[in-house]
Amino acid sequence: MDCLILVLNNLLSVLLGLIVLALFWKNRGKESSRSRLPPGPTPVPILGNIFQVDLKQPYKSYLEFSEQYGSVFTVWLGPKPVIVLAGYQTLKEALVNQGEEFGGRALYPVLLQVTNGYGLLASNGARWKDLRRFSLMTLKNFGMGRRTIEERVHEEAGFLVKAFSDHGDSAFNPHNLLCNAVSNVICSIVFGKRFEYDDQQFKFLQQGIDGYFHFLSSSRGQFFNVFPRLTWFLPGPHHEVFGHLEKVKAYFEQEAKDRLSNLDINSPQDYIEAFLVRMLEQENKPGSEFHFDNLVNSIWNLFSAGTETTSSTLRHGLLLMMKYPHIQERIQKEIDEVVGSSRSPSAQDRPNMPYTDAVIHEIQRSMDLSPTSVPHKMMRDTEFKGYFLPEGTMVLTLLSSVLSDPKHWKNPDAFDPENFLDENGRFKKNDAFLAFGLGKRVCLGEGLARVELFLFFSSLLQRFSFRATQPPEELDVSPTCSSFGRLPRTYSCYARLRE
Numbered sequence: 173m174d175c176l177i178l179v180l181n182n183l184l185s186v187l188l189g190l191i192v193l194a195l196f197w198k199n200r201g202k203e204s205s206r207s208r209l210p211p212g213p214t215p216v217p218i219l220g221n222i223f224q225v226d227l228k229q230p231y232k233s234y235l236e237f238s239e240q241y242g243s244v245f246t247v248w249l250g251p252k253p254v255i256v257l258a259g260y261q262t263l264k265e266a267l268v269n270q271g272e273e274f275g276g277r278a279l280y281p282v283l284l285q286v287t288n289g290y291g292l293l294a295s296n297g298a299r300w301k302d303l304r305r306f307s308l309m310t311l312k313n314f315g316m317g318r319r320t321i322e323e324r325v326h327e328e329a330g331f332l333v334k335a336f337s338d339h340g341d342s343a344f345n346p347h348n349l350l351c352n353a354v355s356n357v358i359c360s361i362v363f364g365k366r367f368e369y370d371d372q373q374f375k376f377l378q379q380g381i382d383g384y385f386h387f388l389s390s391s392r393g394q395f396f397n398v399f400p401r402l403t404w405f406l407p408g409p410h411h412e413v414f415g416h417l418e419k420v421k422a423y424f425e426q427e428a429k430d431r432l433s434n435l436d437i438n439s440p441q442d443y444i445e446a447f448l449v450r451m452l453e454q455e456n457k458p459g460s461e462f463h464f465d466n467l468v469n470s471i472w473n474l475f476s477a478g479t480e481t482t483s484s485t486l487r488h489g490l491l492l493m494m495k496y497p498h499i500q501e502r503i504q505k506e507i508d509e510v511v512g513s514s515r516s517p518s519a520q521d522r523p524n525m526p527y528t529d530a531v532i533h534e535i536q537r538s539m540d541l542s543p544t545s546v547p548h549k550m551m552r553d554t555e556f557k558g559y560f561l562p563e564g565t566m567v568l569t570l571l572s573s574v575l576s577d578p579k580h581w582k583n584p585d586a587f588d589p590e591n592f593l594d595e596n597g598r599f600k601k602n603d604a605f606l607a608f609g610l611g612k613r614v615c616l617g618e619g620l621a622r623v624e625l626f627l628f629f630s631s632l633l634q635r636f637s638f639r640a641t642q643p644p645e646e647l648d649v650s651p652t653c654s655s656f657g658r659l660p661r662t663y664s665c666y667a668r669l670r671e
């Protein structure tokens with residue numbers, strides 16, 4: 173018996189020894205790959221660099237780090253390393269030349285909590301490829317239902333103009349109306365119908381999106397992203413926000429299930445119906461990505477990625493028009509000459525309206541809505557500029573560093589439409605205009621957003637002149653910073669009908 177215990181003891185010691193050795197080798201591997209990570213500020217254990225990063229406006233800290241450490245550097249957000257890429261050349265080398273390696277999506281905890289990894293924005297690999305290809309095709313300007321996307325935006329612009337004119341001579345905050353109009357375009361694409369602006373279901377949807385971005389933009393949201401498990405068990409607004417979103421997603425699912433019973437597979441009218449047709453076609457295909465979880469979360473992606481972005485840009489644009497009345501007048505002159513007043517602007521007018529086009533681009537450039545874009549992750553171990561970037565590492569693309577780079581813009585620090593005009597007043601394209609990102613993960617809604625920005629903006633300026641409640645020189649047009657993005661300050665305006 174004693175002999176058996178001795179043998180077992182020895183075996184246990186050998187086993188423990190092997191485990192310790194394995195852990196040592198594993199960590200040694202980690203240490204050696206860590207030592208080949210790009211340089212960056214020195215982290216402290218567990219908390220990393222969070223005391224050196226301004227959690228309210230992290231992109232500012234990253235811009236400063238890039239001056240010290242170069243165009244590729246590492247910051248530790250809590251216990252995890254994050255690679256930050258700065259400058260046009262570096263972004264292009266990573267996102268275009270090595271697009272497969274840098275094309276993953278990092279599931280930061282708020283996103284993971286809401287989507288569970290389903291849907292096109294949060295997914296990777298075959299799931300992302302299938303959903304992205306399908307969504308791009310469905311969002312194309314033609315080919316679905318009876319009406320083009322431009323017609324849908326056109327129709328909504330008419331409702332928006334009417335809602336603005338209802339305010340008559342009174343000052344009002346345009347925030348909700350712009351969100352409603354932009355969101356309704358997505359409703360029209362996804363559900364095949366628009367909502368009245370005072371519809372209760374529509375308001376419920378808007379509140380879900382608002383609450384999500386509010387949380388994402390707060391320091392609490394950033395903290396959740398760094399220490400999700402700890403924050404989850406604390407009281408706070410996240411419980412209400414996530415609870416609301418569950419109900420919003422349940423509504424999407426019910427809408428989809430209702431359609432299934434009387435679906436005409438030969439004539440899908442909207443995104444949901446097109447998805448259901450594909451789902452039925454692939455019913456017997458093992459591992460098909462066309463199922464309810466991906467449908468519901470892709471719908472959520474279209475709403476969340478498409479509403480706040482485009483409506484904030486329009487809101488910022490109107491604020492800038494009030495700050496610079498001479499720019500507003502010059503756009504109106506161009507609209508009067510090219511479109512006149514008897515019809516609404518259409519997408520075909522755009523090439524003939526270089527000044528308006530330049531102003532819209534400059535609104536986006538100077539606003540720098542999404543300074544660090546949506547996080548990416550490395551899809552495999554990769555050598556990049558002499559560093560080793562391990563598979564799975566989060567990557568932030570510092571769009572801000574390109575949109576404000578004096579190497580690429582005549583006047584980077586001001587609001588100046590000349591940044592997009594040549595010496596003859598023609599619109600001048602600039603590759604450094606990266607407001608929508610770059611490479612395989614470039615914004616899926618870029619085409620739609622461009623149509624919306626042009627039609628909503630020019631339709632509003634065709635009908636109204638905008639004036640602030642205080643003199644232009646007192647207007648603060650610098651966006652407020654949040655961790656999610658740079659958003660315009662709250663304001664009220666007068667929209668005077670033009671003669």
Ligand code: HEM
Pocket residue numbers: 277292293294304473474475477478479481482485541542545546547569607608609610612613614615616617618620621
């Ligand atoms: C002014 C408006 C907009 C701006 C500035 C903007 C910007 C961006 C940016 C910077 C990204 C991340 C790119 C990357 O990961 O590298 C993105 C992704 C995305 N955007 Fe937009 N966006 C806008 C409007 C829209 C609209 C209207 C929609 C919806 C139809 C939309 C849907 C998406 C989706 C689904 C993704 C994820 C794509 C993927 O992961 O493959 N966006 N957008």
